[in-house]
Amino acid sequence: MLNKIEKAETDVLVIGGGPAGCWAAWNAVSAGMSVILIDKGYVGTSGATAAGNTTTIYTKRGTAERAATVDQRLRLGQGFAEQAVVETVLDRTVENLDLLAHWGYPFPTYEDGRPYRGMLRGPDYLRFMRQKLIKARVKILDHCPAEELLLSDGVVAGAIARYRRGGEALAIHAGAVVIASGGCAFLSGALGTNNLTGDGYLMAAEAGATLSGMEFSAQYGISPAYSSVTKGVVYFWGTFTNEAGDVLGEAGDRQSAVAQELIKGSVYAVLDKAPPRLQEGFRRGQPNIFVPFDRLGIDPFTERFPITLRHEGTVRGTGGLKIDARAGTTVPGLFAAGDAATRQAMSGATTGGGGPNSSWAMATGSWAGEDAAAFVKALGPLWRSRTVHRVSAVAASDRGEANDTVADVTDIVKQQILPVDRGFFRTAETLTAASQSLNALWADETWRSRRNARVREAEALIATARWVTESALLRRESRGLQRRLDHPEQNSALRKAIDTGGTDHIWTSYVSLSPQRMSHAS
Amino acid sequence: MIEIVSADRCVKCDLCVEACPDNVFDAVADGIPVIARQSDCQTCFLCELFCPTDALYVSPFSDAIEGASEADLIARGVMGSFRREMGWKNAKPRGTSGDLSYRIFETGRIIP
Ligand SMILES: Cc1cc2nc3c(=O)[nH]c(=O)nc-3n(C[C@H](O)[C@H](O)[C@H](O)COP(=O)(O)OP(=O)(O)OC[C@H]3O[C@@H](n4cnc5c(N)ncnc54)[C@H](O)[C@@H]3O)c2cc1C
Numbered sequence: 001m002l003n004k005i006e007k008a009e010t011d012v013l014v015i016g017g018g019p020a021g022c023w024a025a026w027n028a029v030s031a032g033m034s035v036i037l038i039d040k041g042y043v044g045t046s047g048a049t050a051a052g053n054t055t056t057i058y059t060k061r062g063t064a065e066r067a068a069t070v071d072q073r074l075r076l077g078q079g080f081a082e083q084a085v086v087e088t089v090l091d092r093t094v095e096n097l098d099l100l101a102h103w104g105y106p107f108p109t110y111e112d113g114r115p116y117r118g119m120l121r122g123p124d125y126l127r128f129m130r131q132k133l134i135k136a137r138v139k140i141l142d143h144c145p146a147e148e149l150l151l152s153d154g155v156v157a158g159a160i161a162r163y164r165r166g167g168e169a170l171a172i173h174a175g176a177v178v179i180a181s182g183g184c185a186f187l188s189g190a191l192g193t194n195n196l197t198g199d200g201y202l203m204a205a206e207a208g209a210t211l212s213g214m215e216f217s218a219q220y221g222i223s224p225a226y227s228s229v230t231k232g233v234v235y236f237w238g239t240f241t242n243e244a245g246d247v248l249g250e251a252g253d254r255q256s257a258v259a260q261e262l263i264k265g266s267v268y269a270v271l272d273k274a275p276p277r278l279q280e281g282f283r284r285g286q287p288n289i290f291v292p293f294d295r296l297g298i299d300p301f302t303e304r305f306p307i308t309l310r311h312e313g314t315v316r317g318t319g320g321l322k323i324d325a326r327a328g329t330t331v332p333g334l335f336a337a338g339d340a341a342t343r344q345a346m347s348g349a350t351t352g353g354g355g356p357n358s359s360w361a362m363a364t365g366s367w368a369g370e371d372a373a374a375f376v377k378a379l380g381p382l383w384r385s386r387t388v389h390r391v392s393a394v395a396a397s398d399r400g401e402a403n404d405t406v407a408d409v410t411d412i413v414k415q416q417i418l419p420v421d422r423g424f425f426r427t428a429e430t431l432t433a434a435s436q437s438l439n440a441l442w443a444d445e446t447w448r449s450r451r452n453a454r455v456r457e458a459e460a461l462i463a464t465a466r467w468v469t470e471s472a473l474l475r476r477e478s479r480g481l482q483r484r485l486d487h488p489e490q491n492s493a494l495r496k497a498i499d500t501g502g503t504d505h506i507w508t509s510y511v512s513l514s515p516q517r518m519s520h521a522s
Numbered sequence: 523m524i525e526i527v528s529a530d531r532c533v534k535c536d537l538c539v540e541a542c543p544d545n546v547f548d549a550v551a552d553g554i555p556v557i558a559r560q561s562d563c564q565t566c567f568l569c570e571l572f573c574p575t576d577a578l579y580v581s582p583f584s585d586a587i588e589g590a591s592e593a594d595l596i597a598r599g600v601m602g603s604f605r606r607e608m609g610w611k612n613a614k615p616r617g618t619s620g621d622l623s624y625r626i627f628e629t630g631r632i633i634p
């Protein structure tokens with residue numbers, strides 16, 4: 001049984017089985033590669049798409065619809081979205097959606113019978129992809145998180161993973177590795193994000209990879225106060241009120257108005273602007289929105305209910321591993337796709353939720369699979385006999401029980417990032433305090449003298465929080481998802497990306513946007 | 523969070539054990555699965571889709587215990603409600619094509 005093997009070998013190893021990882025696996029296997037796809041959870045239910053459902057963008061180049069989406073991206077991206085990238089991502093998205101239809105994915109239709117390909121129901125879509133991959137002989141290992149990368153002469157050559165149930169470690173030697181482990185939402189409880197703890201960022205950074213745009217991560221989703229369901233789209237038809245019943249944020253940035261009020265007290269919403277036809281559309285399209293209401297006997301279209309903001313970090317923010325025009329990271333043999341990669345060129349400084357992200361996951365996932373396959377072919381058969389070593393010096397074989405302090409460590413990280421008055425609105429003061437606290441946690445060896453999955457997750461959370469915090473400190477302006485109360489204005493001189501990296505020592509640096517990008521943005 | 527595995531309804535197929543992304547359940551030889559790590563539950567409701575007999579109940583409270591009673595949930599028609607709305611049957615999606623989400627965009631208020 002596969003569950004028992006301690007060593008495995010594959011041409012391409014894909015880490016993470018959300019949409020990005022599934023498309024990477026499909027494209028690598030289609031290029032004739034052997035492929036192992038490992039997931040911390042279960043391929044089909046794990047990650048943000050599975051639980052959330054995703055609107056995707058199905059617009060053909062040259063049409064008015066395409067022009068509208070591209071214009072919107074460039075406007076909302078606040079100087080960072082790149083027209084050429086947006087267009088190629090959307091081209092690949094159309095190709096993949098058409099392929100899904102060709103495979104027999106049962107897309108819905110409009111009332112007039114035209115096919116509608118702009119929505120992918122998470123669990124339906126990912127179960128379909130899972131079946132497709134199994135038939136194509138991709139080896140799927142569920143409940144088997146990757147812990148660390150393997151290197152050979154500075155080239156990524158595989159990973160160590162560990163079964164969640166039995167605890168056995170698995171060394172997977174691979175010709176190339178795709179990181180598709182999603183973003184990081186810091187265990188905020190936002191829908192579908194529990195497994196998204198920044199593991200891929202940490203593994204890649206340990207191998208020397210660069211991250212970019214981590215300051216554009218102060219993304220929060222609205223949910224009923226008692227619930228995980230951060231499905232934001234319904235709130236476009238909502239009215240927000242405070243305890244006294246005063247309506248919030250009629251003009252301007254409504255989410256900031258909600259955030260400001262939440263610091264003071266309770267906030268409520270009612271979805272009173274949705275006409276009956278749309279109500280039915282929501283109900284028969286996105287049943288998960290209504291579970292928290294129906295089960296408590298609340299009618300959200302007529303009764304107000306308490307809401308909160310839940311941090312979604314780089315899941316719907318834009319930071320992640322820096323990649324080239326396709327999916328290559330700064331380390332040879334390592335590719336990144338979906339939320340694991342920075343989406344600055346696609347979504348700029350603003351959230352990529354609502355279509356861009358799912359399109360990005362499809363396109364970059366496909367490119368990562370294709371380019372990983374090409375990389376393995378270029379290596380030639382000799383890669384199988386190269387010597388590999390682990391990135392870190394710590395013995396991954398040590399899997400004692402987590403000592404109790406790991407939960408406390410995780411709580412400290414969450415306190416630096418999640419609260420609205422630290423994470424949504426930032427100041428030099430709060431960021432500096434966070435930086436000090438996080439640096440101390442990272443330097444402290446006592447809570448991680450033993451290594452196991454929980455400890456590794458906590459390390460990834462701290463590392464991600466540090467890249468976010470240092471990047472946010474460096475960007476002394478407000479732009480999109482970076483809201484600095486001490487620098488409320490946008491500064492045109494700072495239309496540059498911030499790269500970051502390192503683990504023991506975190507570095508940050510302004511880099512100019514690519515020449516290609518400069519010529520496309522206004 | 524996940525609250526109930528119904529002993530009356532469960533047929534011990536262990537599909538929920540496998541499909542839960544957060545490894546919340548433990549399989550039990552000759553028994554129904556146990557909720558072994560309730561606090562790891564991410565309240566995604568997806569295990570309900572996979573259960574062929576509507577034996578699971580996930581409370582909408584993500585940080586608190588609801589203390590719901592199975593009899594009451596059955597009386598209110600809640601057991602399996604999410605699965606029915608999604609059109610899943612025997613752990614397979616059968617409702618994909620009935621999605622009316624396109625209505626979200628037809629007024630032009632938001633574009634994807
Ligand atoms: C509530 C919600 C609604 C959303 N709606 C939309 C929308 O309408 N439109 C849109 O475009 N975007 C939307 N998004 C964003 C979108 O879901 C994500 O951008 C998308 O899921 C990214 O795909 P991915 O494959 O990169 O990551 P994910 O789908 O998150 O998958 C990552 C996978 O990696 C696995 N993993 C993590 N760590 C490890 C490890 N160490 N080893 C192995 N595997 C690991 C996880 O278990 C998971 O399965 C939404 C997000 C949320 C939270």
Ligand code: SF4
Pocket residue numbers: 523524541542543544545546562563564565566567568569570580
């Ligand atoms: S709701 Fe989601 S996380 Fe919780 S038990 Fe069910 S499948 Fe697992």
Ligand code: SF4
Pocket residue numbers: 527528531532533534535536537538539554555572573574575576577578
């Ligand atoms: S999926 Fe349902 S029937 Fe199967 S073991 Fe779980 S609770 Fe029992």
